[in-house]
Amino acid sequence: MNENFTMILMRVVRIIVQIGILNIFYYIGVGIVSYLHIPLPGSVIGLLLLALLLNFKLMKVEYIQDGAGFLIGVLTLFFIPATVGIIDYPELMSTTGLLIILAVIASTLIAIYVTGILTQLIEKREVAKKEQAVTIEEGKGELSVD
Amino acid sequence: MIELIVVLGTIGLFILFTKLYQRFPHPLMIPLVTTTIVSAVSLLVFNIPYSTYMVGGEWLQKMLGPAVVALAYPLYNQRAIIMKYKVSILSGIILAMVIGLVTIFVMLKWIGVKESWMLTALPKSLTTPVGMQVSETIGGIPPLTAVFVMIAGFVGAIIGPFVLKYGKIDSAVSRGVAVGSASHGVGLVKLREYGEQELSVGSLSMGLTAIIGAFLCPLFVYLFL
Known part of the structure; x- marks a missing residue:
């Protein structure tokens, strides 16, 4: 067997095993949600749980990085069945339906625009504040003009 | 077969x-x-x-379940930037949620749709599974909510880049928060092309929007409907 092939095979196996690990987190999340009756999807709880374990070094990132990278790379694929569901709602093609769709589009655009602009402003202030804090710590605060 | x-x-x-x-x-x-x-x-x-x-x-x-869990990976990789900008990210997410709710509410009131359609459209900015659950909680039609959720996602993925460009919204944090909290996972598909910082801020925004929205949407309905 040539070496290249072995490497590819190893990588495929690693990705599959790691997707299995991610699935375990998903099912733990689903379990927590149904046990505590919280109105949140299990996947979001699984995400938070995994992020916490990684952050506190209770789990090595090497155990999931190839599988996670692969799944994120083909993320689109998993949304397609849900989006195709549009065909079950021909009433959306009525005047009211189209107006609601337009409202959803407009509302989303406004949300992206206003949030983006405001977040950028808040971000600049947050950075400025931090830099100011640093300057004061270094004893140069009195030299700032503004 | x-x-x-x-x-x-x-x-x-x-x-x-x-x-x-x-x-x-x-x-x-x-x-x-x-x-x-x-x-x-x-x-x-x-x-x-x-x-x-x-x-x-x-x-x-x-596969969407483990794929959402997988978003913990970019989140972990970019934890430094997230901690650095936590105030901006959190306030941006809450802003996006409120703006999204108020604008859709005002527009649908103005169009004059029946209440069940209104309740169906309100959770549009939440990721599909949460949006459907919230829709059920407040009295909407969950599968139809999924359709509106998808439309909100498409808007972020298709028109979002133009909005970011013409609004000169060019920092990783503001892009990630804006698209992630208004257009959830479908928007993330596009954010991926900007870079890992945008993607990780976006996935954090999607997750937090889902959590905050699960509480804010019912509260909004209770207060205004």
């Missing part, structure tokens, strides 16, 4: 349209749009009900 055809067919179309998008990177050519349209049209042309298609579609949809 039908499972295999749907799964392999969708994967085939997806690979084909991903290749096509690499050659013609137009916003309307993103694989999510092209694959969805071709799949939907094929079902309509061959008169296949959505429920039959979903026998196989469910296999792919099930």
Whole structure:
């Protein structure tokens, strides 16, 4: 067997095993949600749980990085069945339906625009504040003009 | 048998349209749009009900669970930037949630739709599973909410880049928060192309929007409807 092939095979196996690990987190999340009756999807709880374990070094990132990278790379694929569901709602093609769709589009655009602009402003202030804090710590605060 | 055809067919179309998008990177050519349209049209042309298609579609949809969990990875990689900008990110997410709720409410009131449609459209900015659950909680029609959720996602993925460009919204944090909290996972598909910082801020925004929205949406309905 040539070496290249072995490497590819190893990588495929690693990705599959790691997707299995991610699935375990998903099912733990689903379990927590149904046990505590919280109105949140299990996947979001699984995400938070995994992020916490990684952050506190209770789990090595090497155990999931190839599988996670692969799944994120083909993320689109998993949304397609849900989006195709549009065909079950021909009433959306009525005047009211189209107006609601337009409202959803407009509302989303406004949300992206206003949030983006405001977040950028808040971000600049947050950075400025931090830099100011640093300057004061270094004893140069009195030299700032503004 | 039908499972295999749907799964392999969708994967085939997806690979084909991903290749096509690499050659013609137009916003309307993103694989999510092209694959969805071709799949939907094929079902309509061959008169296949959505429920039959979903026998196989469910296999792919099930992968959404571990795929959402996988977003912990970019989140972990970018934890430094997230901690650095935590105030901006958190306030941006709450702003997006409130703006989204108020604007859709005012517009639908103005159009004069019946209450059940209003309740169906309110959770549009939440990721599909949460949006559907919230819709059920407040008295909307969950599968129809999923459709509005998808439309909000498409807007972020297709028109979002133009809004960011013309609004001169060019920091990773503001891009990630804006698209992630208004257009959830579908928007993330596009954020991925900007870079890992945008993607991680976006996935954090999607997750927190889902959590905050699960509480804010019912509260909003209680206060204003």
